[in-house]
Amino acid sequence: MGRTVISLDDVLNSKSPVAPLVAPAASAKRTGCPSSQGCGAAPKGGDVPPEILARIQDHPCYNEEAHHYFARMHVAVAPACNIQCHYCNRKYDCANESRPGVVSERLSPDDGVRKVLAVAAKMPELSVVGIAGPGDALADHRNTFATFRRLRQELPDLKLCLSTNGLALLDHVETIKDLGIDHVTITINAIDPDIGARIYAWVFFDHRRLTGLEAATVLRDRQLAGLDALVAAGVLVKVNSVLIPGINDRHLEDVNAEVRRRGAFLHNIMPLISDPRHGTHYGLTGQRGPSPAELQALQERLGGDARLMRHCRQCRADAVGLLGEDRGGEFMLDALPVIDADAVRAGEEERRAYRAVIAREREDKGGEAAEAGEALRRLELTEPVLIAVCSKGGGRINQHFGHANEFKVFTADADGIRFVGHRRIDRYCSGGDGDDDVLATTIAALEGISTVLCAKIGRCPSEGLAAAGITVSEAYAFEYIESAISRHLEATVASASPCSVGRCA
Ligand code: CLF
Ligand code: SF4
Numbered sequence: 001m002g003r004t005v006i007s008l009d010d011v012l013n014s015k016s017p018v019a020p021l022v023a024p025a026a027s028a029k030r031t032g033c034p035s036s037q038g039c040g041a042a043p044k045g046g047d048v049p050p051e052i053l054a055r056i057q058d059h060p061c062y063n064e065e066a067h068h069y070f071a072r073m074h075v076a077v078a079p080a081c082n083i084q085c086h087y088c089n090r091k092y093d094c095a096n097e098s099r100p101g102v103v104s105e106r107l108s109p110d111d112g113v114r115k116v117l118a119v120a121a122k123m124p125e126l127s128v129v130g131i132a133g134p135g136d137a138l139a140d141h142r143n144t145f146a147t148f149r150r151l152r153q154e155l156p157d158l159k160l161c162l163s164t165n166g167l168a169l170l171d172h173v174e175t176i177k178d179l180g181i182d183h184v185t186i187t188i189n190a191i192d193p194d195i196g197a198r199i200y201a202w203v204f205f206d207h208r209r210l211t212g213l214e215a216a217t218v219l220r221d222r223q224l225a226g227l228d229a230l231v232a233a234g235v236l237v238k239v240n241s242v243l244i245p246g247i248n249d250r251h252l253e254d255v256n257a258e259v260r261r262r263g264a265f266l267h268n269i270m271p272l273i274s275d276p277r278h279g280t281h282y283g284l285t286g287q288r289g290p291s292p293a294e295l296q297a298l299q300e301r302l303g304g305d306a307r308l309m310r311h312c313r314q315c316r317a318d319a320v321g322l323l324g325e326d327r328g329g330e331f332m333l334d335a336l337p338v339i340d341a342d343a344v345r346a347g348e349e350e351r352r353a354y355r356a357v358i359a360r361e362r363e364d365k366g367g368e369a370a371e372a373g374e375a376l377r378r379l380e381l382t383e384p385v386l387i388a389v390c391s392k393g394g395g396r397i398n399q400h401f402g403h404a405n406e407f408k409v410f411t412a413d414a415d416g417i418r419f420v421g422h423r424r425i426d427r428y429c430s431g432g433d434g435d436d437d438v439l440a441t442t443i444a445a446l447e448g449i450s451t452v453l454c455a456k457i458g459r460c461p462s463e464g465l466a467a468a469g470i471t472v473s474e475a476y477a478f479e480y481i482e483s484a485i486s487r488h489l490e491a492t493v494a495s496a497s498p499c500s501v502g503r504c505a
Helices: 008-015 051-058 064-067 111-123 139-156 169-178 212-231 251-261 281-285 292-302 341-379 436-445 457-469 479-497
Strands: 072-074 083-085 126-131 159-162 181-189 200-203 208-210 236-243 266-271 385-389 405-415 417-425 452-453 471-473
Touching: 051 236, 051 471, 064 126, 072 111, 083 208, 111 126, 111 139, 126 139, 126 281, 139 159, 139 169, 169 181, 169 212, 169 236, 181 212, 208 212, 212 236, 251 266, 251 292, 266 292, 292 417, 341 417, 385 479, 405 452, 417 479, 436 457, 452 479, 457 471
Parallel strands: 072 126, 126 159, 159 181, 181 236, 236 266, 385 452, 452 471
Antiparallel strands: 083 200, 200 208, 385 405, 405 417
């Protein structure tokens, strides 16, 4: 017997992220933002042609606004690697597209496909399947392409995405194109081999292990040639760069200019994660990662016309769910249900229904965001204001402070409201109790931020934040983030001295 196609109510009442999106009294329809991107949506940096917009519309990494609604999953079918980065020791996932410190369940292509079918049948918000390690997706390309080939047949509505260090890329551009892999990430940390030689221990190429300048030069040349070939083939290329203070921090401006000149669509600058416990060369030699302020300063130096990804969560090579959440534990191999053809088709229909709901939600949000931007302009803020929000998806303030494991940070100024990044925190509330030590680190993570908006907060953390000079409000629970920020600033202006919102001349 076939399953009933989900209705709007089914989606809204499911455990999908839409459930908490809609406030009890959903607002009337407004004129939508023409691009359906809403204010503050990435990618920034010039107009995105409509045909490209259609390709990134539901991709949570290529489109900042989409990450509120759409999930990705990674299948960890690529354990081998052909280079050695100083921030990796092979015990962990590829640090170019994930974070060190966690080990993935490694899968055969058959198991990988089985897992994707199970996730797709249960998670209507899934829009992208990526292969990002745990080694390099193209070092042993057979598993990667065998997996993608089957997924292309079984789940044609899902986007396919691949992440690579770029060494072997040039050999596989045609296959990438043939399989309809429309999104490829290349990690390029340096275009100057002198700098590259300080990042890579060795490169295995053409049956030889290369080191030093030779290794860095070969890798750089192959990466840039691969980038050119992908751009020529019409594939959307994102470049990831790991920001390594004292090594490539200044140089990344040159990298940005070069990859933009060659047609990369997006540049994602990721902070180095370095810890002696990870046993990496950098971790053991004391190389530090950048602070949030250093990362933001570099992004500012690159300017408003650089199309930058600011919402990367450096997720695992087996991550499942919205960016920032990981539901991989629900889909471990030994507990996967058998998915028959009916279940595959039913899942496809549920994804279609979900996308229709989200299209309406985005239209509604776009209208509200436009109004919020208008209201903000009337406030004539002279300095940007940073505001942190607790949100578990949908672009709304819909998360309890104690349940948050990250803040989404927005800046508001005369030009509008824009997402600028996230700050990771430990969850304050576990098992019903708050943790004062966690609150101290949370307050530290809020450096430079004076306001937190959340759906709910307990008395103790609220008082702790107030004592640290941080205003917290639950007055905008379930509202769209942009509207909430705008209304909060309006209220602040009405009740406080102008200086508190940066209006002092
Ligand atoms: Fe995965 Fe990467 Fe595709 Fe996204 S992740 S292969 S482009 S679907 Fe995204 Fe994760 Fe950042 Fe990567 S948040 S680590 S950028
Ligand atoms: Fe590690 Fe990825 Fe670098 Fe390979 S490319 S050494 S897996 S970080």
